[in-house]
Amino acid sequence: MHKGSVVAALLCLVLAVSSACCGEVTIKDDLGREVKINSPSERVVFMMENALKTYYAVGDPQNIVALKDDKWMRKLLEDIFPVIDPDFEKKLTVSVTGGSVDLESLAKANPDLVVLWATTPDDANIKAIEETLGVPVFAIFVRSIDDVIHQVDTMGVISDRMERAAEVKGIMHDYMNITTNVTSSIPESERPKVYWMWTDVLGTAGVKSGINDLIELAGGVNVMKFSENETAMMMEHPVVNLEMLIKLNPDVIYMWYNENLDPEDILTGEDFKGWKDINAVKNGRVYEIRNPYLFDAFSPRMPLALLHVAMDLHPDRFKDVDMNKTIDDFHVEMWGVHYPSMEKA
Amino acid sequence: MVLSLLIGKFAIAPGDVIRLVIFNLLAAETSYPGVYHTVIFEVRLPRIFLGMLVGASLSVAGAAFQGIFRNPLVSPYILGLSSGAAFGAALALAVAPQFPVQISALFFSLVAVGFAYYIATSRGSTPIISLLLAGVIVSAVFDSLLSIIQMAVNERALQSIVYWLMGSLAAASWSKIYSALPMSLLGCAVIFLLRWRLNVLAMGDEEARSVGMNPELYKAVFVVAASLAASSVVSVVGIIGFVGLVIPHMIRMIFGPDHTHLIPLCITFGAAFMVLVDVIARVGMGFEVPVGVITTLIGAPFFAYLLRSTRSGGWE
Numbered sequence: 001m002h003k004g005s006v007v008a009a010l011l012c013l014v015l016a017v018s019s020a021c022c023g024e025v026t027i028k029d030d031l032g033r034e035v036k037i038n039s040p041s042e043r044v045v046f047m048m049e050n051a052l053k054t055y056y057a058v059g060d061p062q063n064i065v066a067l068k069d070d071k072w073m074r075k076l077l078e079d080i081f082p083v084i085d086p087d088f089e090k091k092l093t094v095s096v097t098g099g100s101v102d103l104e105s106l107a108k109a110n111p112d113l114v115v116l117w118a119t120t121p122d123d124a125n126i127k128a129i130e131e132t133l134g135v136p137v138f139a140i141f142v143r144s145i146d147d148v149i150h151q152v153d154t155m156g157v158i159s160d161r162m163e164r165a166a167e168v169k170g171i172m173h174d175y176m177n178i179t180t181n182v183t184s185s186i187p188e189s190e191r192p193k194v195y196w197m198w199t200d201v202l203g204t205a206g207v208k209s210g211i212n213d214l215i216e217l218a219g220g221v222n223v224m225k226f227s228e229n230e231t232a233m234m235m236e237h238p239v240v241n242l243e244m245l246i247k248l249n250p251d252v253i254y255m256w257y258n259e260n261l262d263p264e265d266i267l268t269g270e271d272f273k274g275w276k277d278i279n280a281v282k283n284g285r286v287y288e289i290r291n292p293y294l295f296d297a298f299s300p301r302m303p304l305a306l307l308h309v310a311m312d313l314h315p316d317r318f319k320d321v322d323m324n325k326t327i328d329d330f331h332v333e334m335w336g337v338h339y340p341s342m343e344k345a
Numbered sequence: 346m347v348l349s350l351l352i353g354k355f356a357i358a359p360g361d362v363i364r365l366v367i368f369n370l371l372a373a374e375t376s377y378p379g380v381y382h383t384v385i386f387e388v389r390l391p392r393i394f395l396g397m398l399v400g401a402s403l404s405v406a407g408a409a410f411q412g413i414f415r416n417p418l419v420s421p422y423i424l425g426l427s428s429g430a431a432f433g434a435a436l437a438l439a440v441a442p443q444f445p446v447q448i449s450a451l452f453f454s455l456v457a458v459g460f461a462y463y464i465a466t467s468r469g470s471t472p473i474i475s476l477l478l479a480g481v482i483v484s485a486v487f488d489s490l491l492s493i494i495q496m497a498v499n500e501r502a503l504q505s506i507v508y509w510l511m512g513s514l515a516a517a518s519w520s521k522i523y524s525a526l527p528m529s530l531l532g533c534a535v536i537f538l539l540r541w542r543l544n545v546l547a548m549g550d551e552e553a554r555s556v557g558m559n560p561e562l563y564k565a566v567f568v569v570a571a572s573l574a575a576s577s578v579v580s581v582v583g584i585i586g587f588v589g590l591v592i593p594h595m596i597r598m599i600f601g602p603d604h605t606h607l608i609p610l611c612i613t614f615g616a617a618f619m620v621l622v623d624v625i626a627r628v629g630m631g632f633e634v635p636v637g638v639i640t641t642l643i644g645a646p647f648f649a650y651l652l653r654s655t656r657s658g659g660w661e
Contacts, residue, residue: 097496200508202515202633231632239633242388242515243354246380259442260505270520274387277380 027157030141030150031121037113037136040160045094045109047101047116047125051140052081053299054151055115057168057334059159061085066109069093079293080337083344101125103132111135113158142298143236145213149173152300168300171333175303176217178326179310182317183219192251192313194220195280198237199258202245206235214297215254218310219317223250242274252313253280257292287312294327300334346617349393349624355384392517392627393620395525399514399578400588400619402529404611406571407589408596409536412543412604413567414473420590421575424476424568425483429457430579432487434509435494439502446509447524451580457483458572462565471564473550511635512583514623525577532574536567536608543567543604587640591648592618598651618644 025039040063046052047068055064061084082088092109095102106114106129114129118139126137138158142148149169156165194215196205204224205211212222226248227233227240240248253266263286266272275281287309289295295305304327311318331339338345350366351359361377365385368375375382406421414423422428433453437446461483465475495503536543542563545553553560575589592615593607600606619636622643626636 199502199505203504203508229632231630235632239515241354241627241633243384243627246384246388247355259502260438260446271516271518273518273520274383274391276387277383 025157027138027154029137029139029154030147031118031139033121033139035136035138037138037158039157041113041158043110043112044158045106045111045114047094047096047114048140050142050296050299051115051151051155053296053301054168055155055159056081056084057300058152058155058161058165060161061087063159064091065111066092066094066106069095069105080331080335080339080342083337083342084335099125101129103128106135107133113138115140115158117141142210143208144210145217145297145302147210148298148300148302168334171330172300172303175326175330176306178321179219179303179306180217183217183310183314186219186314186317188221191219191221192285193223193226193248194252194254194313195223195245195248195250197253197255197258199256199260200239201261202242203237203239206238207233209236210298214302214306214309217306218313220252220309220313223248246274246278249279251279251283251285253278253286254309254312255286255288257289263288294339301330304330346393346397346620349396349620350385350389352624352628353384353389354628355380355388357381357384387519391519391522392514392623395517395522395582396514396619396623397616398522398525398529399582399585400592400615400617401612402533402574402578402615403585403589404592404596404615404618405533405536405608406575408593408604408607408611409543409567409571410589411593412547413564414477415547415549416473416477417594418590419477420586421571422484422584422586422589424461424480424572425457425487426454426572426575427579427584428484428487428491430454430576431510431584432457432491432494433580434583435491435498435506438505438509439494439498447521447580451576453487454576454579455572457487458568458576462568469561471561476564476568509583512585512637513633514582514626514636515633517582521581525581528573528577532570532572532577533612535570536574537612539563539566540604540608543608547602547604585637585640587637587644588615588619591644595644595648595651 023038024036026034026036029035040060042063043065044055044063045066046055046064052064052067064085092105094105094109101116112135114135114137116125116137116139118126119141121139123139126139129135129137138154140151142151149172152165152168152172156162196211196215198204205215205222207222207225215222224233224238227244255261255263255266266275266286267281267284280286289305289308294301295308296302297305307318307321307323307326311321311323328339331337332345336345337343351362361381362385365375365377365381369382369386403421407419410419410421410423411417430450430453433449433451434446436453437444437449461476461479462471464482465471465479467475495506498506542558545556545558546560546563546567550560553563593611596607596610596614600610622639623636625643626634626639629639
């Protein structure tokens with residue numbers, strides 16, 4: 001776990017509490033920028049879906065006034081959002097064209113806070129929104145599992161519901177423990193080497209990434225840890241070469257959800273004959289995140305993603321876990337909704 | 346090619362590679378680990394052959410288009426082929442995953458070229474300037490359609506589209522070679538067999554008619570053949586720039602503008618250049634570099650040198 005993230009979380013809370021008496025608080029966003037916001041913020045616009053899930057677990061749905069006009073997010077209409085928030089489908093939408101937020105549609109929502117994904121404080125959208133509309137922007141930049149948990153604190157401050165945020169973190173830890181209570185005692189020799197396959201097939205997760213944390217907590221070892229090339233190892237999203245992958249010889253290949261490819265293609269496809277001597281392929285150990293919405297590692301559903309991966313890595317150790325019941329219980333505790341029936345608990 | 350077969354991230358001694366190839370040709374049993382066989386025959390060789398096919402096809406298509414258009418700035422993508430292919434690939438990757446990316450890219454690349462040719466043709470004549478402008482328009486239309494897809498899709502699908510657009514030989518396999526080979530061979534063979542007629546077309550339509558040649562017919566034949574050759578490889582590896590523009594230039598600067606020599610030299614030199622560039626792309630750094638980046642970084646300085654040391658880039 002990253003000590004830096006814990007320190008950042010504490011600093012964030014200290015800053016928040018120090019001025020909480022006035023309704024306006026100063027918090028540090030994920031890029032280390034100090035942002036003055038109202039606590040609670042009552043007209044929040046979410047330009048990313050992962051943080052929205054976190055907010056719905058903690059805050060008041062009525063305080064969300066607009067969402068990013070995103071097909072990925074719209075697809076989630078079939079998910080829990082409309083059950084938690086009856087007005088979900090009526091929310092205003094803000095379009096993003098060529099990576100730039102449409103300031104007019106954003107202004108129409110009259111927000112008092114915008115939450116968006118950014119990787120640098122110089123992000124053009126942050127500057128445009130803050131300088132043109134004078135609206136504070138909270139930048140989200142998730143690089144580790146700790147960052148996912150820290151996001152709950154952030155939403156607690158934004159919604160002025162720190163107690164509920166503490167509860168949500170507790171739920172996340174409890175469900176993570178279902179996995180880590182088992183995997184923490186697995187000796188190094190029994191931890192499979194895992195190659196994480198993003199949608200670009202030869203693109204993977206470096207050792208300094210949230211997926212690396214997920215693999216380790218699930219009882220595996222990121223195969224990139226054994227790369228002889230330190231540059232590739234340390235990159236967030238290195239693109240490897242097939243010969244390099246054969247040399248690394250992972251025991252398991254874990255695919256992020258891929259609309260164009262299935263594990264069966266890797267195991268028997270004509271285009272993947274060069275993969276046949278990799279242990280994972282020889283032993284039929286190629287798995288896929290089957291539902292990217294449900295098993296989203298960068299949202300409060302991270303404990304479910306963790307369990308999903310761990311069950312594939314160590315099926316014998318988790319044979320007594322009822323995944324469907326775990327998913328349902330988790331959703332009831334987190335959002336008060338049964339899954340997959342989508343009935344209010 | 347031999348050098349490329351000996352080099353890779355998976356260390357196999359050169360002597361072992363050569364012995365394995367010989368044993369394989371003789372169908373003899375070997376005691377080498379099976380993974381050696383896989384690396385040489387399922388990873389390196391398909392990649393080398395695909396690189397050769399891509400380099401040869403794009404270079405020949407580029408030379409043919411430059412001859413038809415009598416313009417040194419023309420590449421195989423001038424009639425919207427790359428824009429059509431990019432749109433087709435994006436459509437399959439992000440909107441309709443039930444369609445294979447390769448087939449969608451191939452279909453739309455040919456649709457784009459066909460559409461450009463249709464727009465430019467008027468009263469049985471296809472003026473070069475009209476064809477050039479039609480290509481610009483069709484490219485713009487497909488680029489806009491691609492932008493709409495890119496704006497509408499999620500980040501993950503966008504990532505796949507961008508990766509495809511960069512062009513790469515990293516996913517080479519025998520099945521991809523088999524699928525691209527027939528059309529590529531057909532296109533290259535037609536250009537090769539009719540290559541002397543490019544010399545006549547390059548002089549202009551009037552001159553072609555004066556020697557009894559039907560310029561419209563041969564323009565159409567060369568456009569179809571060059572488009573088939575280029576689209577077949579682009580649909581498999583994505584958009585690899587620079588090769589189709591610069592290799593014909595380089596050959597022209599060194600050996601002169603005669604297409605009877607230019608076309609066969611483009612086949613051999615284009616294939617060799619692509620294989621060489623791919624060696625650098627796959628072993629030059631710790632991670633895979635898009636081959637299009639290397640083609641530009643290696644080709645541009647050499648091209649600049651030739652440009653400075655020859656008159657008018659070999660067109661005179």
